[in-house]
Amino acid sequence: MSGLFITFEGTEGCGKSTQVKLLADRLRSLGYVVHTLREPGGTPIGEEIRHTLKHSHDNAAMTAEAELLLMNASRAQLVREIIRPALAAGEIIVSDRFYDSTTAYQGYGRQLDLQHVETVIEFAVGETKPDITLLVQVPPEVSADRLRSRQANLPFVRDRIEEADRAFFERVDRGYQAIAAADPDRIKIVNGAHSIADVSVDIWSLIEPRLFRT
Numbered sequence: 001m002s003g004l005f006i007t008f009e010g011t012e013g014c015g016k017s018t019q020v021k022l023l024a025d026r027l028r029s030l031g032y033v034v035h036t037l038r039e040p041g042g043t044p045i046g047e048e049i050r051h052t053l054k055h056s057h058d059n060a061a062m063t064a065e066a067e068l069l070l071m072n073a074s075r076a077q078l079v080r081e082i083i084r085p086a087l088a089a090g091e092i093i094v095s096d097r098f099y100d101s102t103t104a105y106q107g108y109g110r111q112l113d114l115q116h117v118e119t120v121i122e123f124a125v126g127e128t129k130p131d132i133t134l135l136v137q138v139p140p141e142v143s144a145d146r147l148r149s150r151q152a153n154l155p156f157v158r159d160r161i162e163e164a165d166r167a168f169f170e171r172v173d174r175g176y177q178a179i180a181a182a183d184p185d186r187i188k189i190v191n192g193a194h195s196i197a198d199v200s201v202d203i204w205s206l207i208e209p210r211l212f213r214t
């Protein structure tokens, strides 16, 4: 029996992490076994890589190529340690980001060659691909506002990726639009500018028809 692999995507501040939690809680209340994951991260090795990528004091000189490979090192570990065994056991994965983030951020954002990016992703994930991807879209100015208010309300933690300039995040946003247009069967766009409750209703209407019985 194969489970269900759901991924969430979107730019900073789109609200996807809140929706990951709401969806997982709802699925669990119906009796499904659900794993919530985040990328980069999700395993002990992946969380160390996440720290190196985002918060380490020594990461300022990281090249785009090293960033691409580290994202996918974390992913290769997550796929084999957690995702494949869970899906084989008929369980549900809800992941906060997966490989579309790499195409959007390292491909479009950092402007690495898209063919190289795809080759590295394929090596990391093999046959393990999401069944459905929810792209939570907000206009870039909403994303920037939410990020600013999040930074103002939490203790300061340096984040190398969030330090990129506005043009980078605009390229990431355009990348997501291109990725979604190329794969409309898998990638569903959700309007993240609506209220949390309305967004979660939209998401449920996309997920419910895909559920198997427990």
Ligand code: TMP
Binding pocket: 012, 038, 039, 040, 071, 097, 098, 099, 101, 102, 103, 105, 106, 161, 162
């Ligand atoms: P987040 O967990 O707060 O979304 O932070 C993850 C950051 O890493 C975010 O800035 C997006 C970035 N990222 C990439 O650049 N490439 C990737 O493949 C993934 C999974 C995340």
